[in-house]
Amino acid sequence: MTPASLPQRGPVMSDVAARAGVSHQTVSRVLNGHPHVSATTRTRVLAAIAELGYRRNLSARVLATGRSNVIGVVAQNTTLYGPSSMVQAIGEAALGADLSLTVGHVAGYDATAASRRIVERLVQQGAAGLVFIAPVDAAAEAMRLVPDGVPIVTVDGVPEWECANVAVDQYVGGMLATRHLLEAGHRTVWHVAGPEPWHGSRAREEGWRAALAEVGAVAPPMTRAGWSAASGYQCGRMLARIPDCTAIFAANDHVALGIMRAMAEQGRRIPEDVSLVGFDDVPEAGYFHPGLTTVRQEFAEVGREAVRLLLDQLATGQSSTENALVEPVLIPRATVGPVVATGPAVALKENAS
Amino acid sequence: MTPASLPQRGPVMSDVAARAGVSHQTVSRVLNGHPHVSATTRTRVLAAIAELGYRRNLSARVLATGRSNVIGVVAQNTTLYGPSSMVQAIGEAALGADLSLTVGHVAGYDATAASRRIVERLVQQGAAGLVFIAPVDAAAEAMRLVPDGVPIVTVDGVPEWECANVAVDQYVGGMLATRHLLEAGHRTVWHVAGPEPWHGSRAREEGWRAALAEVGAVAPPMTRAGWSAASGYQCGRMLARIPDCTAIFAANDHVALGIMRAMAEQGRRIPEDVSLVGFDDVPEAGYFHPGLTTVRQEFAEVGREAVRLLLDQLATGQSSTENALVEPVLIPRATVGPVVATGPAVALKENAS
C-alpha cells in the first residue's frame, strides 16, 4: 500500500477556525445553526469555509453525536418495477426533507443473510431511521436487529408487525379490478395471483374474492404466477383453453402481458373473447397490444408518506404504528370489453401456430 | 428530544477486552486478522465478542483509518431497466468480493446538484472506491469532487474520461441489429435512436451507420425517441406512413414496443410488412406481440467487471484506465422476417381505428 494511495485529507474544522480567527467550536456552532453567534462572526466563518472548500467529516460527526440525518432503505428485488419505483420515490421525498439516503440493496438469492448485513451496516453508520421495503415476510426478519430508538417504517408490510407502515391498498385494488370486469358484464372473474409470500398477492386475492362475493359470483379456481411475463404465459396457456374464462384479473402488468400472448396464440381475442385487467400500470402498459386496462399504484405518494412517517417519529421520539394506505386507481384502456359470446366455446386455433 | 429516543449504545471494544482479559488493542488485532495473536487469546476474544454481541462501530473505524470496505455507487434513472439492472449486478458482484455497497440514487430532476451531494456524502463516509453509472456526460461532472486516491470506475462512460470504464459494446450491438435486418433481405434499415446525451445512443447509432456502410446501403433519416414506449409510439406513427420503411432498429425494447403499437394501428404487420429489432432484452420482450427480436446486454457481466476493475485499483493503489467491453448478443425472435413486398406501398388502415 503506497502512501500515494491514501486520499489526502481535506481541511478540518480547526483549519477553518484558524483562518476565521475563532475557535473550532464556533465553527461548529455556525455549521449547526446554533444561536448565540454574532452575525459578523458567522459571515467570517462562512467565508473561511468557502475559501478552504471545507466539508464536514460525516464519520466524526456520527461518532460524536451517535446520530445522523441519513436514513437507510433496505430493498430487495430492485429490478422489479414496483420496488425500484419505491426506492426512487423515497429518494425524492427524502431529498425534499433534507435527509440523505443510503440504500442497501439485498441481492435476491440469500435474502435473510444479506438483509442482516445491510441492516447492521446501516445501523453502524448511524442511520437516523430505516425504511424497510418489505413486501414479503422474510424482509422483516432483519428488523429485529435494529436497536430501540431507531425508528422504522415499513413499506408494503403488514399491520401485525405493529410498526409504522405505508402501502398501496392492494385489497381495494383487487376489488377495483374485479368490479370493473363484473360491471362489463362478465359472470365471474378469474384471477392469476402473484407469489404467495407477497403480502400484496394475498391482499389482491382477498379483494378479488370480496368483489365476487358482493355480487354473489362464484370464485373460479385460482392459479398462481410469479411476477414475470413468462409465468403469466404459462398460466395463460391453461386459461386460454377454458371457454368459460372470459375475464381475468392478473397479478401485475407483466403477468397480464404473458396472458395476452397466450390468448393470442390460442386465437382468443382481447377484449372480444377475453377481458383482462393488470396491476401496477408500468409505463409501457398502454402500449401493449391492445393497451392494458390496469390498476395504478401511486408509488410517489407511498414514498412521500413513508418519509413523513419517519420524520414524525424522528420529531416526537415516539415510535408509531400508523398504517397509511394509498388508494390505487383504475386506469381503463382497451383490454376490457362486454361479453360477446357468453358460454359457448370460442374458436380455438384461429391464427395460432 | 427525550433520552429514550437515543439508541442505547452497545458494547464497545474495551468491554470485550475487559471480558476477555486483554487490552482493547488485542481485540482490534483479532478483528482485523493481524498476525501475532496467539490462538488461545484469539478464541477467548472471539468468545467474548459472541457473548456480548459486540459489533464494531463503522464510523469510528472510518474516522481512525480514513478508509473502509464500502464502495459507493452513484446511479440515476434507476427506474429504467438498464440502470436498475446495473445496480443489482454490481451489488451481487460486490457481495461476492466481501465489499459493502452504498448506493446513492440521483433523483431525476436536478442531476448535477444531487450528484454532488451524493458524491460528497459517499466520500465523507469514507468510501473506498466509487462506481459511477454514467450513461450521460452530466453524470461525470461530479467525478471531479472525488479526491485523488479514491479509485473510480465508470459504467457506460466514455474513454475520453481516462478512467477505468466498463460498458456493453453498444457499437457492436448496433451493428448486430442492423446486420441482422440486412441479412433478412432489407435494402436498408431505419433507426429510432435514443436521447442524444446518452453515450449508448451515439454508439448504437454509429454501429448502425457502420453496418449500413459495410453493404453500401444508404442511411435513411434518423429519428430520436426517449427511452419510453410513449416516445417510440410517436416515432412509430411517422415511420408507419413511410412505405419504404420495412426494417427498423429501435433504441431499446420499450421504444420498440411503442413502434409495434403504432404499426399495428396503421395496419402494418410485423414481421410481414415491417421488421423490428430492439435493444436490452427486457424480461418481457419475448412476450410482446409478436416476440421481439432484440440485442441482449449482459448486465451481470458488466457488474462483475466493474467490481473487478475497482478491486484491481484498490489492490495496486494505481488508478487504471482500462476500458472493458462486454459483448452484446443478438436474440432472434419473431419480429424480423424477409422482405415480402419490396417497394410498393402497403395496405394502410387495414384494421386500425
Place this chain on the structure above:
DNA sequence: GGCGAAATTGTGAACGCAAACATCCACGGG
C-alpha cells in the same frame, strides 16, 4: 546459559467533531 530475534501484548495518541462546561464581556436596574 545467555543473547538476539521474533512473537505477543500493552500504552498512548490521534482521527474530526459536538456537547458540557467555563469564561469573558456588555448592559441595565436597584
Place this chain on the structure above:
DNA sequence: CCCGTGGATGTTTGCGTTCACAATTTCGCC
C-alpha cells in the same frame, strides 16, 4: 456604582477505533 443576567466565545472532554511505538515474553541456538 455594583451585581446580576444573558449573549458571545473559548476550553476540555469523550465518541470508538486504529496506528505507532514500547514493553514483555518466548524461543532458538551457539
